Amino acid sequence: MAFEPREEQKVLKYEELRIYSDAELHNYTDEELKNFKVKHDIPDVDELEKGPWPSFVADTKREALHRKKLAKDRMMIEADVAEDLLGQLQVSFDDGETHWKHGGIVGVFGYGGGVIGRYSDLQERFPSIAHFHTMRVNQTMSKFYNTDYLRCLCDLWEYRGSGLMNLHGSTGDIIFLGTFTEQLEPVFYELGHVLQQDLGGSGSNLRSPSCCLGKARCEYACIDTQDMCYELTNHYQDELHRPAFPYKFKFKFDGCPNGCVASIARSDMSYIGTWRDNIRIDQEAVKAYIGGEIPPNAGAHAGRDWGKFDIQKEVIGLCPTQCMWMEKGKLMIDDKECTRCMHCINVMPRALRPGKDTGCSILFGAKAPILEGAQMSVLTIPFVKCESPYDNIKAIVEKVWDWWMEEGKNRERLGELIQRYGIPKFLEVLEIPPMPQMVTEPRSNPYIFWKSEDVPGGFERDINVYRAKHKR
Amino acid sequence: MALSTERLGLYNPAKPMENRLTDLGPRHFWQYFPPIIQNNYGKWKYHEILEPGVLVHVSETGDKVFTVRCGGCRFMSVEHIREMCDIADKYCDGYVRFTTRNNIEFMTDTKDKMEALKKDLQSRKHVSGSYKFPVGGTGAGITNIVHTQGFLHCHTPATDASSMVKAVLDDLFDYFQGMTLPAQLRISMACCLNMCGAVHCSDIALLGYHRKPPVIDHEVIDSLCEIPLVIAACPTGAISPAKTEEGKKTVKIKEDRCMFCGNCYTMCMAVPLADKEGDGVTILAGGKISNRISPPEFSKVVVPWLPNEFPRYPDVCAHVKRIVEAYAADANKYERVGDWAKRIGWERFFEKCDLPFSEHLIDDYRLQYDTYRTSTQFKYTEAAWDVSRAAGGIE
Numbered sequence: 001m002a003f004e005p006r007e008e009q010k011v012l013k014y015e016e017l018r019i020y021s022d023a024e025l026h027n028y029t030d031e032e033l034k035n036f037k038v039k040h041d042i043p044d045v046d047e048l049e050k051g052p053w054p055s056f057v058a059d060t061k062r063e064a065l066h067r068k069k070l071a072k073d074r075m076m077i078e079a080d081v082a083e084d085l086l087g088q089l090q091v092s093f094d095d096g097e098t099h100w101k102h103g104g105i106v107g108v109f110g111y112g113g114g115v116i117g118r119y120s121d122l123q124e125r126f127p128s129i130a131h132f133h134t135m136r137v138n139q140t141m142s143k144f145y146n147t148d149y150l151r152c153l154c155d156l157w158e159y160r161g162s163g164l165m166n167l168h169g170s171t172g173d174i175i176f177l178g179t180f181t182e183q184l185e186p187v188f189y190e191l192g193h194v195l196q197q198d199l200g201g202s203g204s205n206l207r208s209p210s211c212c213l214g215k216a217r218c219e220y221a222c223i224d225t226q227d228m229c230y231e232l233t234n235h236y237q238d239e240l241h242r243p244a245f246p247y248k249f250k251f252k253f254d255g256c257p258n259g260c261v262a263s264i265a266r267s268d269m270s271y272i273g274t275w276r277d278n279i280r281i282d283q284e285a286v287k288a289y290i291g292g293e294i295p296p297n298a299g300a301h302a303g304r305d306w307g308k309f310d311i312q313k314e315v316i317g318l319c320p321t322q323c324m325w326m327e328k329g330k331l332m333i334d335d336k337e338c339t340r341c342m343h344c345i346n347v348m349p350r351a352l353r354p355g356k357d358t359g360c361s362i363l364f365g366a367k368a369p370i371l372e373g374a375q376m377s378v379l380t381i382p383f384v385k386c387e388s389p390y391d392n393i394k395a396i397v398e399k400v401w402d403w404w405m406e407e408g409k410n411r412e413r414l415g416e417l418i419q420r421y422g423i424p425k426f427l428e429v430l431e432i433p434p435m436p437q438m439v440t441e442p443r444s445n446p447y448i449f450w451k452s453e454d455v456p457g458g459f460e461r462d463i464n465v466y467r468a469k470h471k472r
Numbered sequence: 473m474a475l476s477t478e479r480l481g482l483y484n485p486a487k488p489m490e491n492r493l494t495d496l497g498p499r500h501f502w503q504y505f506p507p508i509i510q511n512n513y514g515k516w517k518y519h520e521i522l523e524p525g526v527l528v529h530v531s532e533t534g535d536k537v538f539t540v541r542c543g544g545c546r547f548m549s550v551e552h553i554r555e556m557c558d559i560a561d562k563y564c565d566g567y568v569r570f571t572t573r574n575n576i577e578f579m580t581d582t583k584d585k586m587e588a589l590k591k592d593l594q595s596r597k598h599v600s601g602s603y604k605f606p607v608g609g610t611g612a613g614i615t616n617i618v619h620t621q622g623f624l625h626c627h628t629p630a631t632d633a634s635s636m637v638k639a640v641l642d643d644l645f646d647y648f649q650g651m652t653l654p655a656q657l658r659i660s661m662a663c664c665l666n667m668c669g670a671v672h673c674s675d676i677a678l679l680g681y682h683r684k685p686p687v688i689d690h691e692v693i694d695s696l697c698e699i700p701l702v703i704a705a706c707p708t709g710a711i712s713p714a715k716t717e718e719g720k721k722t723v724k725i726k727e728d729r730c731m732f733c734g735n736c737y738t739m740c741m742a743v744p745l746a747d748k749e750g751d752g753v754t755i756l757a758g759g760k761i762s763n764r765i766s767p768p769e770f771s772k773v774v775v776p777w778l779p780n781e782f783p784r785y786p787d788v789c790a791h792v793k794r795i796v797e798a799y800a801a802d803a804n805k806y807e808r809v810g811d812w813a814k815r816i817g818w819e820r821f822f823e824k825c826d827l828p829f830s831e832h833l834i835d836d837y838r839l840q841y842d843t844y845r846t847s848t849q850f851k852y853t854e855a856a857w858d859v860s861r862a863a864g865g866i867e
Contacts, residue, residue, distance in 0.1 A: 096748030
């Protein structure tokens with residue numbers, strides 16, 4: 001099967017699109033790099049070149065030298081931007097405080113997100129990073145690329161920006177770090193017109209949705225994470241670019257309950273793949289695991305001698321619902337008691353596979369601590385079929401957004417709104433009944449907010465009728 | 473149409489709305505799947521970690537894809553990315569991908585190509601000696617630390633991110649290239665409470681934290697900020713309206729109510745919190761995201777504050793290492809840090825990790841009651857004897 005894009009995709013060939021020649025790209029030697037000193041004195045920053053982990057300082061210096069040796073007219077912002085950045089980092093270490101100014105409203109026409117303004121508060125000392133704006137470029141789903149595309153981004157960003165970026169930012173975007181205001185629109189135009197590529201979200205918008213690598217290279221994936229993520233990202237472009245929400249809103253798509261993209265902790269609306277039939281068992285492979293022919297947990301524990309694999313201790317005994325047992329040499333699972341935690345499947349991936357009747361659970365309301373403390377998403381919809389174009393899911397999204405836009409206070413995340421109103425109100429919004437799965441246990445206080453219509457005769461009463469029976 | 477080289481490219485500032493293309497979205501993913509991925513989409517049967525950093529996925533069709541995972545910096549230059557592209561062109565038909573935790577994954581369809589690729593990646597070093605593409609980050613080990621911008625780009629940090637991550641990972645490098653732990657151990661880093669790195673569900677979380685209330689820029693606050701919004705921004709109601717001696721509108725802060733979250737500063741540049749002596753690092757532990765065995769869990773504060781010792785944070789590194797080593801020595805196979813702490817009891821966690829327990833670690837925010845222990849089930853540790861002694865219960 002192949003998935004089709006919404007719009008035909010231009011084929012990008014670096015050879016046809018490139019800015020820099022090979023000679024420009026290879027304009028320094030290792031010897032020159034070894035001897036290269038940035039223009040500022042940066043002893044503490046230099047210290048970060050030592051040690052085995054990749055040094056971002058060594059890498060930044062490489063960019064600094066490369067820019068220094070490019071012709072001045074081959075970059076639209078100053079050549080020494082990387083040097084000034086390292087210089088300011090040293091001063092930040094000295095002062096123990098950041099030297100970036102608060103905010104700064106910049107952007108591209110018509111969009112309320114995707115660009116974050118940033119200015120140095122040491123502009124006289126580090127003029128080349130006086131402006132150091134960020135642009136968020138919406139990543140491809142699960143961050144697969146080819147080199148034609150990446151090389152084009154590199155040329156574009158070296159020519160019109162600092163040549164420094166994040167692969168990737170926390171939410172998932174490709175982050176272009178550092179350019180001047182003048183170049184924001186040109187970068188946007190190049191991205192759109194030449195690379196057929198849009199910016200991502202920032203501010204009180206839908207943020208760029210992200211997903212795990214799903215069925216592309218994982219046997220656990222229960223949903224087409226990339227396709228769902230792509231479809232919802234494109235369907236909600238208006239919400240992604242033009243702020244209309246009380247605050248940010250995130251979608252994340254995990255293919256299974258292992259949760260590699262952390263949707264349960266990091267998204268207002270978490271989609272987590274699951275199944276509703278039985279775990280598929282290959283009894284021969286179970287025997288092979290028991291016999292020690294296949295390493296448990298796909299070899300994840302190979303670095304230490306944990307002794308012989310013990311299915312009783314390592315799988316059956318650790319099952320949180322105790323719904324597994326061995327019977328006549330066969331592994332048995334009482335699937336209706338299984339909560340699909342993935343442990344047995346993770347330990348024996350060649351013997352056990354998720355069921356085939358798959359969909360996703362939808363949870364709502366995760367966020368980091370600001371403001372009312374961190375929240376994880378609450379299980380709200382146990383199982384939803386996920387079939388393109390996901391109209392059933394879009395209908396749910398829109399109910400939630402309508403309510404949140406109506407009732408949410410400025411900078412109130414969905415999870416906070418749900419807490420403020422209570423889950424019962426949220427269920428009313430979603431038009432779904434309650435279920436015990438929404439809570440870990442029922443309430444221990446009896447302070448139920450009964451409504452007038454719950455009680456025969458309602459809340460309207462006559463004190464005189466009461467007094468006729470009960471003297472003051 | 474090539475990328476343009478004119479100063480403003482295709483943009484005409486005289487007619488800013490002309491030819492504007494919007495709402496294109498991201499590029500479609502399918503074209504970036506290598507053929508082996510396209511051909512086996514949804515058909516993967518099982519996988520195996522052949523050695524740290526090297527995975528094989530086997531398809532129902534019999535196809536195999538070999539993946540070599542290496543650590544990435546997240547913050548990287550176009551020079552580094554171009555080198556990555558050279559490698560991908562040489563071994564992977566021009567395809568490469570990135571993981572959620574900022575690792576780089578190169579995929580090949582034969583074992584031989586994988587071996588050559590791995591050797592090549594391990595051989596590449598920066599001129600000053602660090603690896604460019606260290607192979608690892610799989611299985612029961614420590615993978616890349618996800619992190620935030622810090623001093624390189626952010627206006628609200630209480631510490632730096634890239635330098636701390638570099639220091640901690642230098643220290644834990646063997647765990648990145650090994651699989652010797654009881655389970656995977658995820659470390660995350662956020663340089664302030666806004667947590668754009670969302671570290672609140674990590675086995676170990678490093679969090680920059682302010683400890684001084686905002687200092688008020690009375691001169692400009694009324695002209696630069698909406699004072700009612702600043703007041704409303706405070707979750708504890710510590711900010712109230714005030715007037716300067718000259719009669720200018722400003723705010724005052726009830727200092728004993730400030731929890732140093734910085735939400736007011738997010739709303740208003742005239743109330744900065746950053747302070748060299750005040751700022752430092754909080755360490756949290758025992759969180760996770762996976763639903764495996766036990767439900768996802770928040771990380772808990774286990775070290776209230778450590779100083780910002782730029783650029784190498786020796787104290788932070790030592791504390792992290794102590795937790796990792798105590799966990800490695802004591803936890804059961806498959807047990808995450810939080811599951812281990814729960815099983816042995818948090819009192820034993822503090823003892824085994826040799827971490828002092830101070831009053832800062834007892835929740836006194838609104839949701840505190842959830843963490844009170846209302847049971848006679850506890851373990852005796854030195855901290856318990858100290859309390860009995862202080863209360864006159866024992867000598």
